[in-house]
Amino acid sequence: MTTALFARRFAAIPKLGTAPPISLRPHLSCVRTYSTATDSPPFLQRLKGDLKTAMRAKDAQRLSVLRAVMSATLNASKGPTPIRTDVQLVALLRKTQKSSLDAAKEFRGAGREDLAQKEEEQASILGEYAAASGVQTLGEAELKALVSEAVESAKSAGVASKALVGDVMKKLSGALEGKDVDRKELANLVKEIAGSE
The missing domain is CATH 1.10.10 (Arc Repressor Mutant, subunit A)
Structure with missing residues (x-):
């Protein structure tokens, strides 16, 4: 390789400490920000911990309920009213509990006692979490x-x-x-x- 050819190739390599050409710089408008753990309510963090515990314990019923709650909070975060407080999370738990009880009633009316019992167990788990949330409930x-x-x-x-x-x-x-x-x-x-x- 001739010295001139070597010099040209070496000159094409950028020097340390120099900025790359503008076309190679990432644009700041393309940067996505994601929610951090500090953005979510403390009670949601506890539910995430219980989800991991339920996975380790292979508690299928509790795992199913917690996954449904996590899915609902994720869906809410994409809408106009994301869940940002424990009160909103408890309201979601109560709403889900009510729909489980309604489903149990319908299943029982259709003669599906097995499905009614499953829905009632889910409602019971949701009730436990709502009661243990620390959010004051008025009688x-x-x-x-x-x-x-x-x-x-x-x-x-x-x-x-x-x-x-x-x-x-x-x-x-x-x-x-x-x-x-x-x-x-x-x-x-x-x-x-x-x-x-």
Whole structure:
């Protein structure tokens, strides 16, 4: 190899410490950011730990339930309302538990006792996790007392009957922040109490 040819090939190799040509640099707009473990609620981290434990113990029923919860949280993260708090996660658990109980009732009506029992076991596991979440759950009596007080307050303030339910729900949203309450049931309770008074 001649010296001139060697010099040309050697010159084509970039020197250490120099930046590559602009066309080879990655564009910052292409960088994807992923959720880190610190972005998720602490209760979700506990569920992930229990998932690993259930895998090791080969607890098929609990594993199935936890995988369903993880799948639901992943699906929620892709939508407009991702699960960011323990309260939202408990609401998801309650919703899933209710659908399992409804399915068990339907299976029992169809004469499929085996499937009904499986759904009830799943609902029981979901109930355990919701109860152990650390999120405060209000009993029916406490909820009725809060709603009655809010309805009386709104009526004494002169709120029109058409706007009564919306006004009461706004007042209660602050008082019920961070508590495990089904908003749909709450709205039905507000309508029932507002209509009876």
